Amino acid sequence: MSVSSVKNEIQQLGRRWHKLIFLCNRNYQFDSNIPITDSFEKINVNLVLSEELIHISQKNYPLHVEDILQNVIIDTNQTYLLQHIDILFDPVLQVHPVRLLENISKNYKLIVEWPGKYEDGRLVYAEYGHPEYFTCNEFEGKVFLK
Numbered sequence: 001m002s003v004s005s006v007k008n009e010i011q012q013l014g015r016r017w018h019k020l021i022f023l024c025n026r027n028y029q030f031d032s033n034i035p036i037t038d039s040f041e042k043i044n045v046n047l048v049l050s051e052e053l054i055h056i057s058q059k060n061y062p063l064h065v066e067d068i069l070q071n072v073i074i075d076t077n078q079t080y081l082l083q084h085i086d087i088l089f090d091p092v093l094q095v096h097p098v099r100l101l102e103n104i105s106k107n108y109k110l111i112v113e114w115p116g117k118y119e120d121g122r123l124v125y126a127e128y129g130h131p132e133y134f135t136c137n138e139f140e141g142k143v144f145l146k
Helices: 002-017 044-054 056-068 097-104
Strands: 020-024 041-044 080-082 111-114 117-119 122-125 132-137 142-145
Touching: 002 020, 002 111, 002 142, 020 117, 041 044, 041 122, 044 056, 056 097, 097 111
Parallel strands: 020 111, 020 142, 041 080, 080 111
Antiparallel strands: 117 122, 122 132
């Protein structure tokens, strides 16, 4: 991934309908040392959701996930770096992770550390057969491979 190309895309985010960038590693392991010098507000999605969902009935999780994230993503001038998003793939939440991120990215600039891989035009999380297996080939936003 070229630092200048990522920086250029980040500068252009505000001009797009979906202000969304996925950072993917060619391997499954993601190294969170992003080669970008700009400052972003980092959000640990696992931490934010798990702290708030503990107070909500499991059957109501799908109704609250987006609202919980919207409570921490509040500044339209800020660029948010979403890290540790693995919780979004938990079947109990009953959310489509990419659609959720796309919806939020209509109003907020998001850079997402994708915890899976990008291959053949698809974002993939987990291995086929795993309960959290997820794949999406139709999505908005840009993908950068590291």
